[in-house]
Amino acid sequence: MNSDRRRINGPSGGTSAPIYSKYITQDPSSLPPRPTRSRQPNVLRKMFLKTGVTPSASGSAYLELEASPHHPNLTKTGLASLSTSGLKLTCTVHGPRPLPKSAPFSPHIILSTHVKYAPFATRKRKGYLRDASERDLGVHLETALRGVIIGDRWPKSGVEVIITILEGEEDRWWGDEGAGGEWGMMSVLSGCITVASAAIADAGIDCVDVVAGGVAAVVQRSENQSLVLDPVPSEHKDIVAACIVGYLPQRDEITDLWVKGDIGDDGGYEELADNAVQAALGAHRVLVAALKETADVKMGRY
Amino acid sequence: MASTAPASTLSFPRETFAKLSPHPYLLAHLQPASTSSIPTRANGRIATQFRTPHMNNGSLTHAEGSAVVRIGDTTVVCGIRAEILLANNVAGYRVDKSSTAPSSKAGYNEAKELDLLVPNIELATGCSPAFMPGQPPSTLAQSLSTRIYSLLHSSGLVDGEDLRIWYQPPDLSDQDKMEDEDEEDAPEPEVKAFWTLYIDILFISLDGNPFDAAWAAVISALKNVRLPKAYWDPDREMILCEDSVAQSKKLQLRGLPIAVTSLVFKAKESSQAKDHRYWILVDPDAFEEGLCDESVTVVIDCGSGKTKMLGVSKAGGTTIGMLELKGIVSLAEKRWVELSDLLNS
Numbered sequence: 001m002n003s004d005r006r007r008i009n010g011p012s013g014g015t016s017a018p019i020y021s022k023y024i025t026q027d028p029s030s031l032p033p034r035p036t037r038s039r040q041p042n043v044l045r046k047m048f049l050k051t052g053v054t055p056s057a058s059g060s061a062y063l064e065l066e067a068s069p070h071h072p073n074l075t076k077t078g079l080a081s082l083s084t085s086g087l088k089l090t091c092t093v094h095g096p097r098p099l100p101k102s103a104p105f106s107p108h109i110i111l112s113t114h115v116k117y118a119p120f121a122t123r124k125r126k127g128y129l130r131d132a133s134e135r136d137l138g139v140h141l142e143t144a145l146r147g148v149i150i151g152d153r154w155p156k157s158g159v160e161v162i163i164t165i166l167e168g169e170e171d172r173w174w175g176d177e178g179a180g181g182e183w184g185m186m187s188v189l190s191g192c193i194t195v196a197s198a199a200i201a202d203a204g205i206d207c208v209d210v211v212a213g214g215v216a217a218v219v220q221r222s223e224n225q226s227l228v229l230d231p232v233p234s235e236h237k238d239i240v241a242a243c244i245v246g247y248l249p250q251r252d253e254i255t256d257l258w259v260k261g262d263i264g265d266d267g268g269y270e271e272l273a274d275n276a277v278q279a280a281l282g283a284h285r286v287l288v289a290a291l292k293e294t295a296d297v298k299m300g301r302y
Numbered sequence: 303m304a305s306t307a308p309a310s311t312l313s314f315p316r317e318t319f320a321k322l323s324p325h326p327y328l329l330a331h332l333q334p335a336s337t338s339s340i341p342t343r344a345n346g347r348i349a350t351q352f353r354t355p356h357m358n359n360g361s362l363t364h365a366e367g368s369a370v371v372r373i374g375d376t377t378v379v380c381g382i383r384a385e386i387l388l389a390n391n392v393a394g395y396r397v398d399k400s401s402t403a404p405s406s407k408a409g410y411n412e413a414k415e416l417d418l419l420v421p422n423i424e425l426a427t428g429c430s431p432a433f434m435p436g437q438p439p440s441t442l443a444q445s446l447s448t449r450i451y452s453l454l455h456s457s458g459l460v461d462g463e464d465l466r467i468w469y470q471p472p473d474l475s476d477q478d479k480m481e482d483e484d485e486e487d488a489p490e491p492e493v494k495a496f497w498t499l500y501i502d503i504l505f506i507s508l509d510g511n512p513f514d515a516a517w518a519a520v521i522s523a524l525k526n527v528r529l530p531k532a533y534w535d536p537d538r539e540m541i542l543c544e545d546s547v548a549q550s551k552k553l554q555l556r557g558l559p560i561a562v563t564s565l566v567f568k569a570k571e572s573s574q575a576k577d578h579r580y581w582i583l584v585d586p587d588a589f590e591e592g593l594c595d596e597s598v599t600v601v602i603d604c605g606s607g608k609t610k611m612l613g614v615s616k617a618g619g620t621t622i623g624m625l626e627l628k629g630i631v632s633l634a635e636k637r638w639v640e641l642s643d644l645l646n647s
Binding site: 004006007008009010011012013014015016017018019020021022023024053054055056057060067085086088090091092094097114116118119120121122123125128130160162164166167 | 362363364365368375377379381382383384385386387388391392393416417418420421422424427428429430431434435436438439444447448451498500502504506507508509530532535540541542543544545588
């Protein structure tokens, strides 16, 4: 492990996350019950969205998704690290501001995105240096936002979109063994798109429309597969495929599309993407309501 | 109407004046032209007025302890993750007997020797345009982390005993040991591992006075920490934890230190320099931080009914003397009462 001498690194011997005796038992019946989806397949989680959390930035927003409820049979909740978590994101936008003199001429705005997990955002502690998944999220976010901003109104300028993930989505339930892909990343990206969109609007940067993110997934339920909107990975044992879109409702355009998993052909993917668009429409309604609230506050002040 | 129009064209709006000549702007606020109006700072507070603090605990799921502290427009999130350091991963640590362990020595600060408290401050979260991500930590972030680190250790806030994980070896002596071996007591308990607390402090929004807010967040999060019951499993040869709130324990913090930062604002115009007017501004915001050179941070604890000073750091000028420091400490005492009520609620 390479140590960063500009930070305080802790014991050189290395530490390990606590291991709970409950989860290493061989008997699956003694495991605490997995949370189950209590929402209808087409119902999204409750979303809280607020702009203007960082007054020192040009624009900012905070997004929170409610945590999935515990299994009804689980009488007492465990310690902090065993309960289920919701998504918590903050986003700040700095700019538009002039590019440094050394930068080459650009006829349109230069968008740069940073996505970073807080060290305490996930079950396994994250480091301070950005890892591959964070860079991946940053690139996806940039793709989703680039087509939305009317870039030629700010030549020779730059804008920075910075997202801090205070609490991420879990990839799987505690009892599950290492199996399963990084399904949590899909919901995180969807949240990133929505919160960045709100922050960009708060910063007063001209956009063709407000972009919203949405996720849909195909999950295995006993024998048959079913479609759900806004999946929570810990609630489903088997996720077959998932799709996330960045969607512009006014123009009916998709700015970013990412599908993971295998559901064979015969139009399954198209249906999946359509459902992701439906999820994005739900997020869009919350987004517009939050931005109306922001506008009311700003109009009232001036 | 004709008389008001020229006035508005000749004078700047407030924001422009503040941007163009910040020093006279703040001076004009502190020295109002009319004697009837109360001198206030540019942010509307009087010189000795703090911003209202807000605290919220335990909102993060994956952290053993967490806190969100908001002081004015400065917002800090602190999350504490506890991880396990095995005693035999510590170079040179003797695990055999508690009587010979280094912890039995007086004045031994185990948490410091073994690096069990790991505070880090992250400013590159977009909290302010001055600190952008993608770069190594700024000088301010590094110095704040070091100040938090040294204050955590010098205050002795966390009891080393809370961080030890003990193991009582079973007493096998009467079964297979020889009778004539002199009367041996039950085996002594051993320290098998230590809890390491990773204290990560993220700024969501920065409008001055980062140290006071960060320190308040650390205290609040430490008070919120719940460590699970951990034990050594000799069969698996590893540390296991119990997932039960009833068996977990909170940290026993020694005292409740509070940091209070003040700045000295000086009238530097030559006409006013003769009388050396200065103002002590407590809990400064970012605008005031840009205008003042001299700063004082006092860390006090009034928990035992008597004010204890845990630290004073002063830099950048010669204005503050004994008398002024006394005034600052008495202001800090008032702030301690306000913050300790919030921290204990």
